Amino acid sequence: xxxxxxxxxxxxxxxxxxxxxxxxxxxxxxxxxxxxxxxxxxxxxxxxxxxxxxxxxxxxxxxxxxxxxxxxxxxxxxxxxxxxxxxxxxxxxxxxxxxxxxxxxxxxxxxxxxxxxxxxxxxxxxxxxxxxxxxxxxxxxxxxxxxxxxxxxxxxxxxxxxxxxxxxxxxxxxxxxxxxxxxxxxxxxxxxxxxxxxxxxxxxxxxxxxxxxxxxxxxxxxxxxxxxxxxxxxxxxxxxxxxxxxxxxxxxxxxxxxxxxxxxxxxxxxxxxxxxxxxxxxxxxxxxxxxxxxxxxxxxxxxxxxxxxxxxxxxxxxxxxxxxxxxxxxxxxxxxxxxxxxxxxxxxxxxxxxxxxxxxxxxxxxxxxxxxxxxxxxxxxxxxxxxxxxxxxxxxxxxxxxxxxxxxxxxxxxxxxxxxxxxxxxxxx
Amino acid sequence: xxxxxxxxxxxxxxxxxxxxxxxxxxxxxxxxxxxxxxxxxxxxxxxxxxxxxxxxxxxxxxxxxxxxxxxxxxxxxxxxxxxxxxxxxxxxxxxxxxxxxxxxxxxxxxxxxxxxxxxxxxxxxxxxxxxxxxxxxxxxxxxxxxxxxxxxxxxxxxxxxxxxxxxxxxxxxxxxxxxxxxxxxxxxxxxxxxxxxxxxxxxxxxxxxxxxxxxxxxxxxxxxxxxxxxxxxxxxxxxxxxxxxxxxxxxxxxxxxxxxxxxxxxxxxxxxxxxxxxxxxxxxxxxxxxxxxxxxxxxxxxxxxxxxxxxxxxxxxxxxxxxxxxxxxxxxxxxxxxxxxxxxxxxxxxxxxxxxxxxxxxxxxxxxxxxxxxxxxxxxxxxxxxxxxxxxxxxxxxxxxxxxxxxxxx
Numbered sequence: 001x002x003x004x005x006x007x008x009x010x011x012x013x014x015x016x017x018x019x020x021x022x023x024x025x026x027x028x029x030x031x032x033x034x035x036x037x038x039x040x041x042x043x044x045x046x047x048x049x050x051x052x053x054x055x056x057x058x059x060x061x062x063x064x065x066x067x068x069x070x071x072x073x074x075x076x077x078x079x080x081x082x083x084x085x086x087x088x089x090x091x092x093x094x095x096x097x098x099x100x101x102x103x104x105x106x107x108x109x110x111x112x113x114x115x116x117x118x119x120x121x122x123x124x125x126x127x128x129x130x131x132x133x134x135x136x137x138x139x140x141x142x143x144x145x146x147x148x149x150x151x152x153x154x155x156x157x158x159x160x161x162x163x164x165x166x167x168x169x170x171x172x173x174x175x176x177x178x179x180x181x182x183x184x185x186x187x188x189x190x191x192x193x194x195x196x197x198x199x200x201x202x203x204x205x206x207x208x209x210x211x212x213x214x215x216x217x218x219x220x221x222x223x224x225x226x227x228x229x230x231x232x233x234x235x236x237x238x239x240x241x242x243x244x245x246x247x248x249x250x251x252x253x254x255x256x257x258x259x260x261x262x263x264x265x266x267x268x269x270x271x272x273x274x275x276x277x278x279x280x281x282x283x284x285x286x287x288x289x290x291x292x293x294x295x296x297x298x299x300x301x302x303x304x305x306x307x308x309x310x311x312x313x314x315x316x317x318x319x320x321x322x323x324x325x326x327x328x329x330x331x332x333x334x335x336x337x338x339x340x341x342x343x344x345x346x347x348x349x350x351x352x353x354x355x356x357x358x359x360x361x362x363x364x365x366x367x368x369x370x371x372x373x374x375x376x377x378x379x380x381x382x383x384x385x386x387x388x389x390x391x392x393x394x395x396x397x398x399x400x401x402x403x404x405x406x407x408x409x410x411x412x413x414x415x416x417x418x419x420x421x422x423x424x425x426x427x428x429x
Numbered sequence: 430x431x432x433x434x435x436x437x438x439x440x441x442x443x444x445x446x447x448x449x450x451x452x453x454x455x456x457x458x459x460x461x462x463x464x465x466x467x468x469x470x471x472x473x474x475x476x477x478x479x480x481x482x483x484x485x486x487x488x489x490x491x492x493x494x495x496x497x498x499x500x501x502x503x504x505x506x507x508x509x510x511x512x513x514x515x516x517x518x519x520x521x522x523x524x525x526x527x528x529x530x531x532x533x534x535x536x537x538x539x540x541x542x543x544x545x546x547x548x549x550x551x552x553x554x555x556x557x558x559x560x561x562x563x564x565x566x567x568x569x570x571x572x573x574x575x576x577x578x579x580x581x582x583x584x585x586x587x588x589x590x591x592x593x594x595x596x597x598x599x600x601x602x603x604x605x606x607x608x609x610x611x612x613x614x615x616x617x618x619x620x621x622x623x624x625x626x627x628x629x630x631x632x633x634x635x636x637x638x639x640x641x642x643x644x645x646x647x648x649x650x651x652x653x654x655x656x657x658x659x660x661x662x663x664x665x666x667x668x669x670x671x672x673x674x675x676x677x678x679x680x681x682x683x684x685x686x687x688x689x690x691x692x693x694x695x696x697x698x699x700x701x702x703x704x705x706x707x708x709x710x711x712x713x714x715x716x717x718x719x720x721x722x723x724x725x726x727x728x729x730x731x732x733x734x735x736x737x738x739x740x741x742x743x744x745x746x747x748x749x750x751x752x753x754x755x756x757x758x759x760x761x762x763x764x765x766x767x768x769x770x771x772x773x774x775x776x777x778x779x780x781x782x783x784x785x786x787x788x789x790x791x792x793x794x795x796x797x798x799x800x801x802x803x804x805x806x807x808x809x810x811x812x813x814x815x816x817x818x819x820x821x822x823x824x825x826x827x828x829x830x831x832x833x834x835x836x837x838x839x
Contacts, residue, residue, distance in 0.1 A: 099709070100714075144763070145764060150713050151769070152711070152713040155769075159558055159560075165558065325708065336603070336650065337618065337653075338656055338661065339602075339618045340619070342661060352628070389639060392638075394635065396635065397631050415632055418628060422639075
């Protein structure tokens, strides 16, 4: 059974990028429901986050690494952590790559689309993604023709983005491909245009419905399918809770999706207020994705995102804006290859160097005993409960007596932060 | 030397590599620089025969008809009005079949008798989903699925990674499905430079103490950490001084991955199975330029790697198997591309390979729902690789008996 602060920490590890001890204390006082409400509050438009001025050479929106660094910067600094978490979710869900004519600005535009609809209406998001330049380039809608409709998006939108395999046949793929014709992307400006002459206006029979469907109609049919409700609910459970779906909670989430006509916010509220989300088997059961891992460490140590951290994200196994394929990243234990895990451990060393030798008062905890010192830094980094093995190794690192001189104490603190980032527990959320 | 906060803000990707150059402590290791290349670290090692299999998976569904062009079939030009490779441009093999014009290095290897072109490879009742079809190839099961891949099952049945943590290496962020086994024998490694813990001795010691096989909720993470530590230690023990025998193409991911494999093998890693993915083949539109580029990149990478293997005396120990999850629709679509298809060619490359064409090119007049019909079950290829190359149980790995092909010199 979790204590109230442990529930809050867990919620913020999953629905955000971790919480500092003061935030945990404040939300514990206000209560879990208030914390969930706050997390589910999104700004009217995408949060305005200026590009950091510290990029040298200056930020270049046409460079992939700059776009990646800017996105990490958003994760590190956001006031709406759940929205940014959902932007990551949608990027993995509608896995689109900066290839096939997609340039970083196209990806940025899709990213803002995810942010605008992050916890809003799925039907609206699906329509918008389908007619966005990034998806039209990525799955070839922009090059489809009435005479020979391209099946790429028509297949993947069903298999991967909505119902999952099952309801549709090859005829449905073909009907959807015909409905999706007509959309063009200007190669220079990236502007999207609907050209009525390029669209197949004829009648189509799609998943049992017949009509002169276009992209919106087929998208809406897919959004309203019960399989889509189940598919998204399961995927959201896996993303936020654990690799093993709790079938009862997932069913309630799917029912909520249907009842709300595809609104994501009530589905997430159901999840974050469910008992299953706080079950023992769920705590610490998630492997952090590379951006979660990096953004959390930077956010809680006060370090900024940069090009360097964007490269680290790639080394740790996730190239933002370049999924391995249209199915996105497999996630879970697949993040923990040998070299990617070593890169995670080594991120701790980069953080230590980034913190510098000059003591930083906000990160220098005034605690009396080695045990309190270790616990203090575990809390500072919002680490899930640790095993005895890990605690023993950290205590051994700290030694029997805490140094008193600030410089020595800071050196010890940096080493401890460095090592905590490499603990098995810190790899999890 | 210390990096300042400002450095942290502005330095680029070199930062982690750079840490290694700071003279910080490294893994304790016994240098065995004097060990001859190609030796297998052996204490308790599985009984492997010194032969290595490299698998290159062409991700996305490679267009077989524009890799091995059947320019003698008139129907090819009806089906591929804009995409067909001209007879004058194809690099002729035999029987009016020719390689894509950018496969010049492969052609030279073919002419030297080192390439088997296995035609019409597929499986019954083809599935046109990338993911389902890849899973079928990965598990060697067309009905149902399995959490374990075919090479993973082979590793499980033959001693796993006992004695050699680098026995099976996936050059990727995570272990590819074909190598996933119950014993977790395969390691995923994208970079040799990353295979060490950076930091002061105290931190390194603490990190080592926290990982290892245990039980409880962190079993998976600790087990992966244990694998990573063993692999890192094994990498640190490789004999140093690898110098490439040839110039590799620049900005070529496949070339980088294959070179990493040669470094491992030349350093004495004794890796039996190595795996990489080369993606981008899902060419529903604008295939012409894209496929040309991919073929060129593939050719440059494989040519350099094969020459490098031979330069390091590994030419008779390594064969390379190249396949995709399916071929593409015989007819091009209206976007200058091709949609998901069925059977396609696979390649086997290397000194021990019996070069030439294997099987028949699928007929373009007898398509199945617009796709090429399979002539050779991919599991026959697997069975041959297991039986005639890797050695070990075949039927147990594949779950059934499959015909063997003639892919190797006797």
